[in-house]
Amino acid sequence: xxxxxxxxxxxxxxxxxxxxxxxxxxxxxxxxxxxxxxxxxxxxxxxxxxxxxxxxxxxxxxxxxxxxxxxxxxxxxxxxxxxxxxxxxxxxxxxxxxxxxxxxxxxxxxxxxxxxxxxxxxxxxxxxxxxxxxxxxxxxxxxxxxxxxxxxxxxxxxxxxxxxxxxxxxxxxxxxxxxxxxxxxxxxxxxxxxxxxxxxxxxxxxxxxxxxxxxxx
Amino acid sequence: xxxxxxxxxxxxxxxxxxxxxxxxxxxxxxxxxxxxxxxxxxxxxxxxxxxxxxxxxxxxxxxxxxxxxxxxxxxxxxxxxxxxxxxxxxxxxxxxxxxxxxxxxxxxxxxxxxxxxxxxxxxxxxxxxxxxxxxxxxxxxxxxxxxxxxxxxxxxxxxxxxxxxxxxxxxxxxxxxxxxxxxx
Numbered sequence: 001x002x003x004x005x006x007x008x009x010x011x012x013x014x015x016x017x018x019x020x021x022x023x024x025x026x027x028x029x030x031x032x033x034x035x036x037x038x039x040x041x042x043x044x045x046x047x048x049x050x051x052x053x054x055x056x057x058x059x060x061x062x063x064x065x066x067x068x069x070x071x072x073x074x075x076x077x078x079x080x081x082x083x084x085x086x087x088x089x090x091x092x093x094x095x096x097x098x099x100x101x102x103x104x105x106x107x108x109x110x111x112x113x114x115x116x117x118x119x120x121x122x123x124x125x126x127x128x129x130x131x132x133x134x135x136x137x138x139x140x141x142x143x144x145x146x147x148x149x150x151x152x153x154x155x156x157x158x159x160x161x162x163x164x165x166x167x168x169x170x171x172x173x174x175x176x177x178x179x180x181x182x183x184x185x186x187x188x189x190x191x192x193x194x195x196x197x198x199x200x201x202x203x204x205x206x207x208x209x210x211x212x213x214x215x216x217x
Numbered sequence: 218x219x220x221x222x223x224x225x226x227x228x229x230x231x232x233x234x235x236x237x238x239x240x241x242x243x244x245x246x247x248x249x250x251x252x253x254x255x256x257x258x259x260x261x262x263x264x265x266x267x268x269x270x271x272x273x274x275x276x277x278x279x280x281x282x283x284x285x286x287x288x289x290x291x292x293x294x295x296x297x298x299x300x301x302x303x304x305x306x307x308x309x310x311x312x313x314x315x316x317x318x319x320x321x322x323x324x325x326x327x328x329x330x331x332x333x334x335x336x337x338x339x340x341x342x343x344x345x346x347x348x349x350x351x352x353x354x355x356x357x358x359x360x361x362x363x364x365x366x367x368x369x370x371x372x373x374x375x376x377x378x379x380x381x382x383x384x385x386x387x388x389x390x391x392x393x394x395x396x397x398x399x400x401x
Contacts, residue, residue, distance in 0.1 A: 015244075015245030015246055015248070015249050016245060018245070018249050019248055019249050019252065022252035022253050022256060023252050025252075026252050026255050029255075029256055029260060029263065045268065046362055047366075048366050048370040049370055049373065049374060050269045050270065050271045050370070051269065052269060052271070052272065053267050053268075053269060053270065054267060054268045054270040055270070180270060182268075185362055185363040185366075186361050186362070187361060187362045188359070188360070188361055189299070189356040189358055189359075189361065189362070189364075190358045192356075192365070193356075196275065196382075197278075200277075201280070203277065205274055205275045205278075206273070206274045207272075207273055208270035208271055208272045208273065209271040209273060209366055209369075210268045210270060210271075211269045211271050212268060214370075
């Protein structure tokens with residue numbers, strides 16, 4: 001009798017709960033994965049065998065493709081602080097609303113005098129085509145806007161980190177802002193050279209190139 | 218789940234009996250398999266998507282004197298001139314009086330890596346045991362970012378400790394032109 005009962009019992013386990021859990025996780029991962037904003041100017045970075053990951057925070061990224069230069073600061077708070085510094089540097093006033101808008105933009109690629117116009121546009125209208133790139137040259141004058149963007153971002157990073165440290169005892173100062181150059185694989189060297197010289201002029205002698213991962217040979 | 222358990226029995230009489238016999242459960246194994254496969258996929262792609270950072274350190278710039286060039290020993294240094302068409306011209310020593318005259322190679326394993334490995338072994342023999350190889354990288358204006366990254370990557374692969382990126386001069390551009398590596 002006992003044997004017969006065992007045989008009649010179904011061998012399948014109830015998978016309903018497991019299915020529920022796995023789909024919940026799946027939903028979570030799908031949503032977090034697609035939450036990333038699409039880049040304004042997609043860049044095909046060259047591959048390298050480097051394994052160091054690009055940091056998420058405390059970083060400024062210079063994107064270059066077809067001699068068009070974009071600049072963005074990863075941390076939104078520092079980004080706004082950078083714009084405040086730039087605003088006083090170039091004597092262009094921005095409203096609080098514009099600062100809020102700028103906070104949400106990952107990177108910009110327009111001369112500073114056109115920035116207000118860019119901010120007045122809708123999110124999906126700020127395309128690669130209408131952004132002409134940040135002016136850059138080999139000097140340290142106001143005409144080299146990239147120089148000042150990077151410099152003001154570095155200054156903003158320092159003051160931001162100091163404030164955080166004063167407010168929060170557990171906060172560890174991550175040090176000065178890192179700079180990364182995200183260059184298109186087919187970009188000709190002169191525009192890279194201009195960026196490197198711009199960085200070197202402000203003694204930012206250490207920087208990173210953003211690369212993709214090369215499959216092992 | 219209630220809907221699933223009813224087994225959507227088609228017939229009126231026979232259908233009911235059959236539904237009871239089958240236990241009234243849908244096999245969810247395949248569905249769970251699929252879900253976990255997708256979870257794994259999304260987990261891996263989100264973490265692997267992060268780009269790599271190749272760190273570069275440049276020397277301090279001497280703004281007072283643009284012609285302040287560092288003197289390095291001839292028999293320790295090889296110079297890589299990055300030209301167009303994904304080719305490199307390299308020479309050993311000084312350009313005016315080279316130990317090995319300019320030769321064209323490509324970025325492949327058989328090309329530049331072989332040269333670097335060979336020179337890495339050869340230089341300490343010529344210059345002395347404690348004098349290792351110095352590589353001077355001079356990208357021309359016709360070279361592209363991928364070339365520079367590839368060369369820097371080779372430095373890491375071959376494990377060359379001393380290398381620098383510097384400015385190409387006119388004589389070296391002439392070399393590239395003569396080897397037709399200065400095309401658009």
